[in-house]
Amino acid sequence: MSVDTEPLAPANALSPTYTEGLEYRIRDRLHIHRLRNSKRSLANRLALGLALVGPGLLVMLGDNDAGGVITYAQTGATYGLSLFIPLMVPLAFIAYLVQEMTIRLGAVTRRGHAEMIWKRYGKFWGAFSLVDLVAANVLTLMTEFIGVRVASEIFGLPYLVTIPLAFALVTGVLVFLRYFTWERVALFIAAFNLMFVPLALFSHPDWGVIGQTFSGQFGWVVPGGLVSTTFLLLISANIGTTIAPWQLFFQQSCVVDKGLLVNDIKASRRDLMLGVLGMAVVAIAIIALSGQYLHGLPNAASLDDDTVVHAIGAKLGHGAMIVFALGLLEAGLIAAIVITASTAWAIGEALDVPRSVNVSPRRSLYFYAPAVCGTAIAAGTLMLPHVPISFLNLTVQVIATVFMPAAMLFLLMLLNDRELLGEHVNSPLRNALSVGVMILLIVCNGLYGISTMFPNAL
Numbered sequence: 001m002s003v004d005t006e007p008l009a010p011a012n013a014l015s016p017t018y019t020e021g022l023e024y025r026i027r028d029r030l031h032i033h034r035l036r037n038s039k040r041s042l043a044n045r046l047a048l049g050l051a052l053v054g055p056g057l058l059v060m061l062g063d064n065d066a067g068g069v070i071t072y073a074q075t076g077a078t079y080g081l082s083l084f085i086p087l088m089v090p091l092a093f094i095a096y097l098v099q100e101m102t103i104r105l106g107a108v109t110r111r112g113h114a115e116m117i118w119k120r121y122g123k124f125w126g127a128f129s130l131v132d133l134v135a136a137n138v139l140t141l142m143t144e145f146i147g148v149r150v151a152s153e154i155f156g157l158p159y160l161v162t163i164p165l166a167f168a169l170v171t172g173v174l175v176f177l178r179y180f181t182w183e184r185v186a187l188f189i190a191a192f193n194l195m196f197v198p199l200a201l202f203s204h205p206d207w208g209v210i211g212q213t214f215s216g217q218f219g220w221v222v223p224g225g226l227v228s229t230t231f232l233l234l235i236s237a238n239i240g241t242t243i244a245p246w247q248l249f250f251q252q253s254c255v256v257d258k259g260l261l262v263n264d265i266k267a268s269r270r271d272l273m274l275g276v277l278g279m280a281v282v283a284i285a286i287i288a289l290s291g292q293y294l295h296g297l298p299n300a301a302s303l304d305d306d307t308v309v310h311a312i313g314a315k316l317g318h319g320a321m322i323v324f325a326l327g328l329l330e331a332g333l334i335a336a337i338v339i340t341a342s343t344a345w346a347i348g349e350a351l352d353v354p355r356s357v358n359v360s361p362r363r364s365l366y367f368y369a370p371a372v373c374g375t376a377i378a379a380g381t382l383m384l385p386h387v388p389i390s391f392l393n394l395t396v397q398v399i400a401t402v403f404m405p406a407a408m409l410f411l412l413m414l415l416n417d418r419e420l421l422g423e424h425v426n427s428p429l430r431n432a433l434s435v436g437v438m439i440l441l442i443v444c445n446g447l448y449g450i451s452t453m454f455p456n457a458l
Contacts (some may be wrong), residue, residue: 018088052267053274053395055254058338059099060275061190061248064282065335066147066328067140067396069196070240072283073308075234077297078288081206085213085287085387086240091242092280094437097245097430099251101415102425103268106255113252115349117410120417129410130350132403134374137246139396141378144339145333146392149382150306154325167379168408170336171372173342179257179357186337192330193282193408198324200285203316205292233398236444240400242279243437245407246342253345257356262424291418336375344371402445405438412438 035048075084076161102113109116114133145163153161170285173185251272260268293315309328313321341357348355348367361368381387412434415426426434 002398018033026427032264049267049270052260052264053271054101054187054258054271055097055251055260056268056270056275057278058183058186058190058254058275058334059251059273060095060279061193061282061337062250062338063095063244063247064279064331065140065144065241065339066191066332067143067335068145068283069286069328069331070143070308071237071241072286073290073294075238075295076287076292077308077311079291080232080295081209081213081288083213084234085210085284085291087238088129088280088283088287091239094278095242095279096276097433097437098411099247099272099276100269101411101426101434102248102252103255103260103265103272103273104421105411105414106252107260107262107265107268108421108424110256110261110346112256112349112355113249113411114346115352116252116414116420120414120420121410125410126350129407130346132406133245133249133346134370136396136399136403137339138374138378139277139392139399140244141336141339141375142381142392143396144332144336145382146387147328150309150331151325151332153306154309154321163379163383166333166336167375169333170340171375171394173337174341174357174371175361177357179448181308182357183258183343186334189337190334192327193334194278195323195327195330196282196289197285199320199327200289203289203293203320205288210288226351228280232444232447236398236401239441239444240398240404242283243404244400244401246339248407248411249346250338250342253342253349253355257345257358265424296328326344336378337413340375342375344368347371395428401441405441405445408434408438408441 149159
């Protein structure tokens with residue numbers, strides 16, 4: 001079978017619903033096929049590259065969500081220009097290591113992550129992974145609407161109006177656009193995630209000190225020590241905002257719905273690399289900005305979104321405050337778009353119903369409805385008057401770290417299944433690195449739990 005052909009269809013392939021989604025996917029594949037076989041000009045190569053990007057950029061720029069922005073700001077405000085800036089480099093490597101596995105799994109099997117778990121390991125483990133994902137997604141979506149709420153208050157708009165509008169945008173692009181258009185709209189919004197970089201540059205950071213953090217000249221001193229509750233909370237939150245369970249489900253299903261195949265793996269890796277680079281640069285920019293101008297503020301580790309934005313305004317002026325608020329709004333919107341899609345794909349795969357953004361809502365209610373309901377719960381919660389924003393934000397990031405080892409275990413088992421992947425199974429080195437990441441997550445979770453329950457034990 002040619003690598004540019006569609007895989008064997010599932011049992012419901014002859015239904016009008018599946019045929020509708022398949023038709024659009026075939027059109028997209030034919031477009032890529034024509035670009036691959038056309039004259040090898042610079043314009044055609046660029047067009048082919050642009051046609052293949054999407055899942056990697058979206059998963060990593062969506063990873064710099066509203067909760068992540070505030071986590072990075074709290075980190076810089078607490079520890080200044082120190083360990084956490086160079087720490088983003090190994091965290092970026094970990095993100096690439098984990099997400100690259102979903103590319104191979106999706107391109108080779110042409111099945112989503114939830115579907116593979118249900119069909120390979122049975123209903124119990126399928127339901128276990130799905131409940132974990134949906135619960136974490138709803139909680140994470142709450143942090144995205146925190147970003148919308150805070151930004152709207154900065155702009156003088158009532159959040160009782162802006163949150164419903166944001167909800168309508170997030171669900172509308174999923175329900176009413178086909179995959180190609182949905183992806184392009186999401187990429188357009190995601191591009192504004194980079195606005196934190198010029199904001200940090202125009203704030204005239206101390207490049208000498210930032211460079212010294214990478215060299216370790218300061219000795220990477222951590223006030224309170226490496227086992228203090230504050231440090232363990234922030235290290236867990238930073239890991240949780242870099243790798244999270246929804247990312248595994250999202251990128252693999254995104255690869256499948258886009259119709260990417262085995263010969264697209266190299267291009268998908270480049271797409272992911274660009275996304276990881278963007279994620280790391282934005283994270284470093286926010287930590288550097290807050291580390292230089294917010295470090296030393298009282299209760300820095302518990303600063304909420306509103307306090308962070310106003311503190312930026314007090315230090316750098318009203319214009320900087322507006323740009324930061326816009327970035328926070330964008331971060332919340334793009335993350336809500338991709339997380340809502342990950343919920344839709346996972347539930348659609350679990351229920352074995354047609355699960356493609358190409359399918360119209362009237363033909364696949366069970367694909368769209370649960371995701372829309374989950375997002376509505378998150379949006380509705382943030383419309384309540386007294387929501388513990390700071391507590392909710394950091395707690396959600398830590399929960400992502402807690403859920404991640406189990407999600408990675410399923411991923412690793414699938415990536416070592418030679419019957420499924422053949423020559424594309426993990427190498428021993430990839431397995432060793434992945435197991436190391438799992439151990440790191442478990443150790444961080446354990447130490448944070450001990451420091452919280454028994455403050456004097458460490």
